Amino acid sequence: MGDVFRKVERKGSSSVKWDYHVQGDQVPFTIADSDYASPKCILNALTKRVKAGHFGYSKNGDDYLEAIKNWYHKKHACEIQSKWVLPTSNVLTACKIALESIGYRGDRVIIMPPVYSSFYNLLENLERKIVCCDLINDNEKYRIDFVKLEELFKRGNHILLLCSPHNPVGRVWRRDELEKLSELCAKYSVTIISDEIHSDFILGSNKFISMLEFNEVHRQLYVLSAPTKTFSLAGLLSAYLIVPDENNRNSCQKTLTRNCCSVVNILAATATKEAYTNPEAFEWVQKQNEHILKNYQTVKEYLAKYLPEAKLPEQEGTYVLWLNLKCLDKSSAEIVDLLAKGGVLVNSGKSYGADYDGYIRWCVACSQKQLKEGLKRFVRVLGAGKKR
Numbered sequence: 046m047g048d049v050f051r052k053v054e055r056k057g058s059s060s061v062k063w064d065y066h067v068q069g070d071q072v073p074f075t076i077a078d079s080d081y082a083s084p085k086c087i088l089n090a091l092t093k094r095v096k097a098g099h100f101g102y103s104k105n106g107d108d109y110l111e112a113i114k115n116w117y118h119k120k121h122a123c124e125i126q127s128k129w130v131l132p133t134s135n136v137l138t139a140c141k142i143a144l145e146s147i148g149y150r151g152d153r154v155i156i157m158p159p160v161y162s163s164f165y166n167l168l169e170n171l172e173r174k175i176v177c178c179d180l181i182n183d184n185e186k187y188r189i190d191f192v193k194l195e196e197l198f199k200r201g202n203h204i205l206l207l208c209s210p211h212n213p214v215g216r217v218w219r220r221d222e223l224e225k226l227s228e229l230c231a232k233y234s235v236t237i238i239s240d241e242i243h244s245d246f247i248l249g250s251n252k253f254i255s256m257l258e259f260n261e262v263h264r265q266l267y268v269l270s271a272p273t274k275t276f277s278l279a280g281l282l283s284a285y286l287i288v289p290d291e292n293n294r295n296s297c298q299k300t301l302t303r304n305c306c307s308v309v310n311i312l313a314a315t316a317t318k319e320a321y322t323n324p325e326a327f328e329w330v331q332k333q334n335e336h337i338l339k340n341y342q343t344v345k346e347y348l349a350k351y352l353p354e355a356k357l358p359e360q361e362g363t364y365v366l367w368l369n370l371k372c373l374d375k376s377s378a379e380i381v382d383l384l385a386k387g388g389v390l391v392n393s394g395k396s397y398g399a400d401y402d403g404y405i406r407w408c409v410a411c412s413q414k415q416l417k418e419g420l421k422r423f424v425r426v427l428g429a430g431k432k433r
């Protein structure tokens with residue numbers, strides 16, 4: 046298994062993570078972008094398609110839509126119809142499309158910090174007003190603040206951008222939590238945009254529940270997802286919206302057409318179909334989750350040994366870890382800077398929410414060797430709990 050998740054050389058490959066962020070011999074644990082190769086069956090399918098030697102106009106036909114439907118069935122035991130699926134380039138585009146189909150500039154959109162930093166940029170660029178309903182942090186166990194959420198709904202905030210599983214705190218929302226959420230949204234006519242891009246990274250005995258399971262309770266639902274994080278394919282660009290309601294879907298399709306972004310390119314579509322239908326790719330995902338869990342445990346062991354005051358939530362899903370380093374009495378910016386000087390790149394907690402100074406985010410979708418090198422450097426810079 047270690048072999049499967051060995052590091053591939055990414056320097057010199059136009060990688061955002063390795064060619065645009067790194068200086069000298071720094072090791073990056075920043076962008077949620079894995080540092081090992083895609084499954085062999087996908088590489089073979091791509092090679093075969095490249096060998097065909099032509100890349101003319103193509104369409105995402107029934108086989109492509111069926112592949113996504115079958116993945117939701119096989120991976121998540123969730124039944125969807127292939128006609129609900131609308132292809133597009135990436136999840137942030139899908140989110141833009143959903144927002145533009147639902148409403149207008151000036152709309153208030155609820156998010157739950159600490160949350161994926163690009164949600165802030167996207168909403169600001171689209172001139173939406175960000176309304177925060179921070180997660181409740183109960184000693185690094187995060188949960189939804191339903192009381193505050195209901196107050197916000199009562200005050201007329203009618204769009205919720207959900208991150209499920211939640212980047213960066215690693216929560217996999219349970220069925221009872223999502224059921225409560227969908228009932229509350231139905232009661233106040235709140236539209237849910239559920240970003241499920243991390244849904245294939247589910248650790249241990251946790252189970253991913255798609256918001257689509259509550260589609261009968263609440264029809265105002267837009268689910269966004271992609272095979273890109275799961276299978277190391279982000280540079281190819283492949284994503285989709287799943288919109289069960291016909292009127293909403295038609296409106297989304299019009300917005301996609303108006304924005305000229307309603308097609309997944311031929312190589313991305315080839316990779317997506319292979320990823321979602323080949324049993325080898327399915328098994329690879331299971332192994333990847335075991336590998337991520339092992340990496341999480343390695344980080345936990347290092348922290349317990351060298352920086353026991355640091356706090357780390359139980360990791361239920363995703364491949365990003367959320368470290369509370371408030372014990373160091375430093376800002377996130379100072380910690381990020383110290384680590385960068387010591388050869389390790391991580392994300393500042395503050396980019397996920399104003400109140401998260403002293404936190405950092407660490408992506409562990411890498412080989413054990415790379416992780417341990419990063420941890421060795423981390424310990425050299427911040428270890429033994431010293432206040433510097």
Ligand SMILES: Cc1ncc(COP(=O)(O)O)c(C=O)c1O
Binds near residue numbers: 077208
């Ligand atoms: C929750 C979440 N949504 C969306 C994205 C971006 O997806 P895409 O590259 O398909 O726009 C990320 C990437 O880190 C993410 O973590």
